[in-house]
Amino acid sequence: MINFNGNIVAHNDNLLTQNRAFLYGDGVFETLKISNGKILFLEDHYFRLMASMRVVRMEIPMNFTMEYFEEEVLKLVKEKGISNSARARITVFRNDGGLYLPKTNEISYLIHATELEAASYVLNEGNYEVDLYKDFYVTKQLLSSIKTTNKMINVTGSIFAKENDLDNCVLLNDSKNVVEVLQGNIFMVAGKKLITPPVSEGCLNGVMRKQILALAKKIEEVEVLEEIISPFDLQKADELFLTNVITGIQPITKYRKKEFTSNLAYLLVQKLNESISEN
Incomplete structure (x- = not known):
């Protein structure tokens, strides 16, 4: 009983x-x-x-x-x-x-x-606002890079986002550097550079992250880097987007008072769908 x-x-x-x-x-x-x-x-x-x-x-x-x-x-x-x-x-x-x-x-x-509604990936061009989630931090360890059934940071962060009328939140690690977002990896465009945090910072070793890195490296005018990103760097970016295998690419349109374009995100979604149709 x-x-x-x-x-x-x-x-x-x-x-x-x-x-x-x-x-x-x-x-x-x-x-x-x-x-x-x-x-x-x-x-x-x-x-x-x-x-x-x-x-x-x-x-x-x-x-x-x-x-x-x-x-x-x-x-x-x-x-x-x-x-x-x-x-x-x-x-x-x-x-x-x-x-x-x-x-x-x-x-x-x-x-x-x-x-799901669509078999291919479709870019959502609506407003999508994020901010930092600082109640809890992601630890820089191997367990953070895999998908376990312990997702309390993501759960509490999602509640925080809803309470504050946000579409998503950016997670930080114990060094206060940007790791990922609640539902995927994060990419930042600064000039001609496409930057995402390295897995060693505690981010998920995402399947879509891998695809986007590979596709972006084929674009001649884009320099692809895996580097540490600080919260301050986000406000200096030209473009931000998140990736996961269900959504594909989701452009971030606003972080605090900064608004962003989605030019590279749009191009990468096209290339992503092309790569899927070829395989």
Whole structure:
């Protein structure tokens, strides 16, 4: 028997009372975009998930190949009839047993998916305002670069953004440097330079971040750099945008009193869609 919302009810595993991802944040995940029956950037997602599992000492099953990963995700979206355009999340968690110290490193996984409106990436040209979130800071460590089920900074930051009529917030690390935004990586355009914080600063090793860096390096007039960004640098920028695999690129139009253009963001979205159609 357990107490659930004030009611004594029969023990039920569906309430997640034995799920270590629920109890301890002992899980890692990947969020995927499916377009026209295909997982975009499949290899990058798969290898990041495998790396994340190794970092937290999870045992990777022998059958958990990239082909298996792909098959299981696509099987679900096909069953739901949303293969044309969907968002899917796979969460991997350590199996039940133990307290902080687990009794096993074997894993289970859960996949869920929802339909998206567009199969390709579309640039949102509406107003998009951000500011700093300074209640909590991201630590400069390896765990910050992977997607774990402990996202309390992102949750509390999102509440802060809503309370202050912001569309997003910029996260800082323990050195008070810019790391990322609540839902993705951040890029800054200053003159002919495209700058994003290095992973060593504590930012997520984003799949879309990797794509944008590669695409931008093919543009002759753009110098691509991974460098430390201070909050003061943001106010001197010509352009700011965030990236994640679902949205693609989201231009930031306002940070405090500074407003920004979105010229490079527009060009990169075009090149991103071209690269997807070619593969």
